Amino acid sequence: MSAPDPIPSCPVPLGHAGTVQLAHGGGRVMRDLLESLFLPAFDNPALAARHDSAVVGCGAARIAFTTDTYVVHPRVFPGGDIGTLAVYGTVNDLAMAGARPLYLSASFVLEEGLPLAELARVVHSMRAAADACSITLVTGDTKVVDRGKGDGLYVNTAGIGTVPDGLDLGPRRVRPGDAILVSGDVGRHGIAVLSVREGLAFETEVASDCASVAPLVEVILGAGIDVRCLRDPTRGGLATVLNEIALDGGVGIEIDERAVPVDDAVAGACELLGLDPLYVACEGRMVAFVRDDESERALALMRGHAIGAGAARIGTVFPAAGTVTLRTRLGSRRLLDLLSGEQLPRIC
Amino acid sequence: MRYVDEYRDGETAHRYAAAIRTTVTRPWTLMEVCGGQTHAIVRFGIDELLPPELSLVHGPGCPVCVTPVEALDRAVAIAARPGVIFCSFGDMLRVPGSERDLFAVKAAGGDVRVVYSPMDAVGIAARHREHQVVFFAVGFETTAPANAMAVLAARARGLRNFSLLVSHVTVPPAMEAILAAPGRRVDGFLAAGHVCTVMGLEEYRPLCARYRVPIVVTGFEPLDLLQGIHMCVRQLEEGRAELENQYARSVAPDGNEAARSAIREVFEIVPRAWRGIGTIPASGLALRASYADLDAEQRFDVTTLHAREDPECRSGLVLQGRIKPLDCPAFGARCTPEHPLGAPMVSAEGACAAYYRYRRIATR
Numbered sequence: 001m002s003a004p005d006p007i008p009s010c011p012v013p014l015g016h017a018g019t020v021q022l023a024h025g026g027g028r029v030m031r032d033l034l035e036s037l038f039l040p041a042f043d044n045p046a047l048a049a050r051h052d053s054a055v056v057g058c059g060a061a062r063i064a065f066t067t068d069t070y071v072v073h074p075r076v077f078p079g080g081d082i083g084t085l086a087v088y089g090t091v092n093d094l095a096m097a098g099a100r101p102l103y104l105s106a107s108f109v110l111e112e113g114l115p116l117a118e119l120a121r122v123v124h125s126m127r128a129a130a131d132a133c134s135i136t137l138v139t140g141d142t143k144v145v146d147r148g149k150g151d152g153l154y155v156n157t158a159g160i161g162t163v164p165d166g167l168d169l170g171p172r173r174v175r176p177g178d179a180i181l182v183s184g185d186v187g188r189h190g191i192a193v194l195s196v197r198e199g200l201a202f203e204t205e206v207a208s209d210c211a212s213v214a215p216l217v218e219v220i221l222g223a224g225i226d227v228r229c230l231r232d233p234t235r236g237g238l239a240t241v242l243n244e245i246a247l248d249g250g251v252g253i254e255i256d257e258r259a260v261p262v263d264d265a266v267a268g269a270c271e272l273l274g275l276d277p278l279y280v281a282c283e284g285r286m287v288a289f290v291r292d293d294e295s296e297r298a299l300a301l302m303r304g305h306a307i308g309a310g311a312a313r314i315g316t317v318f319p320a321a322g323t324v325t326l327r328t329r330l331g332s333r334r335l336l337d338l339l340s341g342e343q344l345p346r347i348c
Numbered sequence: 349m350r351y352v353d354e355y356r357d358g359e360t361a362h363r364y365a366a367a368i369r370t371t372v373t374r375p376w377t378l379m380e381v382c383g384g385q386t387h388a389i390v391r392f393g394i395d396e397l398l399p400p401e402l403s404l405v406h407g408p409g410c411p412v413c414v415t416p417v418e419a420l421d422r423a424v425a426i427a428a429r430p431g432v433i434f435c436s437f438g439d440m441l442r443v444p445g446s447e448r449d450l451f452a453v454k455a456a457g458g459d460v461r462v463v464y465s466p467m468d469a470v471g472i473a474a475r476h477r478e479h480q481v482v483f484f485a486v487g488f489e490t491t492a493p494a495n496a497m498a499v500l501a502a503r504a505r506g507l508r509n510f511s512l513l514v515s516h517v518t519v520p521p522a523m524e525a526i527l528a529a530p531g532r533r534v535d536g537f538l539a540a541g542h543v544c545t546v547m548g549l550e551e552y553r554p555l556c557a558r559y560r561v562p563i564v565v566t567g568f569e570p571l572d573l574l575q576g577i578h579m580c581v582r583q584l585e586e587g588r589a590e591l592e593n594q595y596a597r598s599v600a601p602d603g604n605e606a607a608r609s610a611i612r613e614v615f616e617i618v619p620r621a622w623r624g625i626g627t628i629p630a631s632g633l634a635l636r637a638s639y640a641d642l643d644a645e646q647r648f649d650v651t652t653l654h655a656r657e658d659p660e661c662r663s664g665l666v667l668q669g670r671i672k673p674l675d676c677p678a679f680g681a682r683c684t685p686e687h688p689l690g691a692p693m694v695s696a697e698g699a700c701a702a703y704y705r706y707r708r709i710a711t712r
Contacts, residue, residue, distance in 0.1 A: 019455045023442075029686055198464060267349045273464070274696055330361045330570055332393020334706040340685035340694075 026236050027339040031244075050248055051170050052231065053097035055163050062165065064099030066090060067158035075122070075153060077196045079188075079208030082155055083125030085283060088212050089234065090159040091133045095214040096230040096286065098169045098221055099161030101133060106157050107141040111150035122153065133212040135159065167221070171249030173228040178317040179295035180253065181288045183216055183302055184209065184310035185261035186238045190280035191269045200273075204265040211284030216301075216308045225298045226291040233287055236339070239278040241287055242315075242324045243338040252320030255336070256327045259314045275343050278326075278336065289317065355569030356392070364574035365397035371581050375401045377533050378580055379526070379669045381519060382540035383410030383697025384568050390702040392570045402581065405533065405669030408522045408625065409540050411487035412439050412695035413667055416621040417657055419515035420445035422650040423484050426513060427453045427460050429648070433476060435469035436484040437491075438462040442685075442694040446656040466498035466512075473502065473510035482644045485512045489543045492516050492633055493607035496614035499635070499642055511644040514634055517620050519543050520551045521631035526668055527559040534669060536580040538566040538573070541595035546611075548603030553591050560589045567595040614639055623691060624657075624664025661690035666699050673703040680704060 023029040039047065046054040053066035068089050075082040087104065094101040106126065110119065130137055192208040194200065213232060220227060229249070233241040238260065246253045262270075262277045270277045284307060290298045295313055302308030326336040380386055386406045389395055395404050408414055424445045427434035434450070441450040441460065454460040459479075463469050466483050473481035485495040495512065502510040519540055526534060539552060544565045552563050562583035566576030576594040583590060593599055611633065620632025635643045645651055660678050665671045673679050673692070683689040685704060692698030 019452075021451050021455045023451065023686075032686070200464065264349045267352070271349070271352060328392050329356055330358050330392050330394070330397065332396045334391065334393055335708055337705050337708070339705075 023340065027240065029340060031338065049170055050244075051097055052093040053099060053161075055097050055099075062163040064094050064097040064161045064163050065158070066093040066097075067156065068093060069154060069156040071151065071154050072193060073151060074193070074196050075118070077193045077208055078205050079192055080210035080283075081122055081125050082153060083122035084129045084210050086155040086157045087126050087129035087133070087135070088210055088283060090157040091135055091212045091214055092232045092283075092286070094159050094161040095212070095217040096169070096232055097161075097163060098167045098217060098227070098230070099163045100218070101135045101159055101161040101214055104130060104135050104137045104157055104159045105139045106137055106155060108143070109150050109154040109156075110142060110144045111152050112144060112147040114152050119153065122155070129212075133214055164221070169227060169229050171229050171245045174245060174249040174251050174289045174317055175228065176251060176317050176319045177292050178228055178289045179292045179313055180242075180255065180315040180317065181290060181295060181299060181302070182233075182238065182260065182312055182314050183213060183286045183288070183308045184284070185263045185266070186233065186282050186285060187262060187266040187270065187277035187280035189283040190237065191266045193281075194273075195269065200269070202265065202269055204268075206263070206265050206269065209282055209284035211307050213284060213286045213307065215305055216286060219301050219305065220288065220290075220298050223297070223301055225294050225301070227288060227298075228291070229289040231287050233282045233285055235281050237277070237279040237281055238287065239276070239324070239336050240338060242336065245289070246324050247322050250321045252318035252322070253315060253324045254318055254327060254333075255315030255324070257329050259312055261310050261312050279339055279343050292316070352569065355567075355571045357571065361397065361570050361574055364571065364578055368402065368574065368578050368581060369399045371578065371585055372399050372401050373585060375403070376535045376581055376584050377403050377405055378536045378538060378577060379405045379407045379534045380538040380566070380573070381407040381409040381523065382543070382568070383413065383695065383699065384542070385409075385538060385540070385566065385573060386699050387697060387702045388568050388570065388573060390706045394570055394573055397574070398577070402577070404577075405672070406666065406699040407537075407669055408526070408622065408667040409488065409519060409543075410667070410692060410695050410697040410699070411491065411517070412443055413663060413691040413698050414517055414522075414622040414625065415440070415443070415486045415515050415691070416623045417446055417655040418621065418653060419486070419513070420449075421447075421653045421655050422645060423450060423513055424448060424453055425650045425653060426482055426644060426648045427458045428456070431479055433459045433461060433472055433479045433481045434484070435461050435463045435466075435472060435481060437464075437486070439696055440484055440486060442688070443691045444658075444688055444694075446654075466495050467501065470498050470501050470505070470507065470510060473507045474505060477509055479509060480647070481510050482648075483510075483512050485514045485516060488517055488519055488540070489546045489611070492611045492615060493546060493604070496610040499614045499639055500610065502642060503639070511642050511647050512635065513644040514615075515620070516615065516633035517622065518617070518631055518633065520555065521628050522622065522625075524555060524559075525625070525628050525631075527555065527561060529668070534561070536562040536584055537564070538576045538580060539563050541565055541567040541572070541599060544593075544595070544599045544603065546604050546607045548608075549591060549593060549599070549601050556589050556591050562589050563591050565591070565593045565595050565599055567598065622667070624661070624667050626664075658689040663690035663692045663700070666692055673700040674707070676700070680708060
């Protein structure tokens with residue numbers, strides 16, 4: 001008897017290059033890669049839930065478990081650095097499962113030649129961020145690679161937290177009629193990083209929204225709101241997250257363009273570069289799907305917190321499976337699609 | 349956001365749409381020339397507000413789409429060479445050449461960089477004197493002035509490691525080719541506002557007279573487009589064929605003289621192949637002989653490549669307004685943004701990309 005093929009025989013639509021391309025880092029191309037290679041290779045129910053964190057049993061406890069690797073360039077940007085991002089990003093992924101974040105691990109890949117002062121800055125940022133969200137960094141690892149074999153510094157964090165009994169959040173719980181809320185204006189982080197990376201000097205500096213949204217989750221769950229699903233709109237932004245939930249939850253989503261909060265400076269930068277703010281990353285926002293009749297109460301609770309002050313209802317869930325549409329400000333309706341890869345600035 | 353929101357106001361848009369409906373008494377076909385206009389129309393659903401007699405067809409004004417595959421192949425060949433830093437607007441990286449695109453060159457180890465301005469490429473050349481830095485100069489009259497400035501800056505700074513791979517095109521000859529083609533469908537044009545911001549209005553007047561066609565220079569916001577459409581159908585209904593300027597807040601009659609003189613200094617008018625359309629006389633800009641030392645085509649000797657187009661791609665018909673993207677049998681099936689057969693499916697200004705991104709649903 002021959003051994004079973006460990007990896008499905010046709011793993012990835014290879015494209016004409018047969019190599020990993022930047023487009024594999026986001027949008028539909030990344031989704032294809034997950035679905036054709038990673039998910040079948042490790043198939044299990046916790047992974048198949050495809051949430052920001054896996055929720056698994058551990059003795060009597062229910063644990064949320066997540067990991068993320070941070071390769072942002074530049075490592076320092078208005079409003080934060082790679083260290084703040086590495087803590088808040090993982091804390092937020094735990095919070096999206098409704099978990100109370102407890103413990104963090106951190107692994108550092110250091111490139112020979114990285115200034116120690118910069119490493120110290122990142123470590124101190126991580127400590128401050130961890131203190132701010134009451135999570136404890138309990139284990140870690142460092143590796144040094146030859147000059148030229150890494151981009152200065154990569155950080156990986158993993159986190160665990162406890163999930164209250166009976167709480168089950170995820171796309172499959174989303175129902176037609178549910179209200180869609182966002183905790184604040186979108187696109188700040190992506191524009192903040194881009195403005196430094198590309199040396200674009202905007203008149204108004206845009207700072208990253210980098211922050212923990214765990215307090216917002218705590219307050220709406222604590223008040224007994226029937227929350228169906230939470231997601232933080234990081235890479236690919238709000239539009240990508242809505243598409244993922246529409247696909248994974250088998251529902252349709254419609255949002256109102258005028259209802260989505262976008263800061264003027266972010267909107268201006270996007271206009272200039274030909275980017276759509278709905279696809280630009282946030283690092284301190286969450287999208288919440290809640291029962292329609294509880295949406296006003298949930299909004300009021302979120303607005304009571306500084307990081308949720310700009311919370312708004314942006315849309316509603318419909319039965320049409322897998323599609324996300326946008327009601328434009330002219331009243332017409334169009335598709336809000338998953339992008340193929342990263343957004344590219346236009347020519348003119 | 350000021351200066352944008354005013355031009356996207358829903359109520360005013362509906363008032364314009366009503367005015368268009370009362371003006372139109374019979375079928376008309378208008379072409380918006382610029383891909384940026386096409387995207388705004390599809391993104392905001394402007395065509396849904398129009399009466400059924402009025403149809404919009406999409407024009408050739410997508411710089412990425414009309415860049416000939418030969419130019420892409422030259423870009424790929426140059427970018428793949430060791431020691432070259434190849435700089436391009438991001439939009440060009442996904443456009444398929446005969447064999448592969450620039451993203452594939454990058455993934456295979458080529459130093460391909462996205463820049464936001466050709467002056468960034470000049471800066472890279474100044475910092476990396478040991479490398480050959482090549483900027484991919486594509487686009488219409490809108491991008492030509494900055495590219496000309498980059499050439500002048502490189503010359504002034506004595507940068508011997510900087511060159512331009514040029515495939516510039518100009519709008520009026522393409523409009524004329526569409527008007528002169530047998531079985532012309534286009535009754536009126538919305539001309540590309542930003543091109544006219546640079547070049548002014550005069551080139552368009554002879555087209556109005558020669559082909560009895562109204563041309564309205566139009567902006568890119570929803571209200572600009574609706575006003576431009578209204579001006580154009582009013583001319584048609586009244587039997588006029590004039591040049592009008594809807595986008596007067598940006599377009600001066602003489603354009604931008606500084607930009608035009610930079611173009612004149614650096615570039616000369618040449619015949620140019622348009623992807624999917626063919627060669628149009630006097631429709632391109634190439635470096636003048638006095639700047640030949642900055643011409644990447646000569647520096648890297650990539651003039652004899654043999655290009656191959658995918659025979660299934662109908663982008664030429666789309667770019668001439670003869671079919672709409674949804675009429676192409678390959679659309680959304682064998683041609684998607686992940687596996688494009690032609691450039692209009694991947695460019696931010698491509699008509700096929702606009703329909704793929706915004707229109708794969710029945711609208712309510």
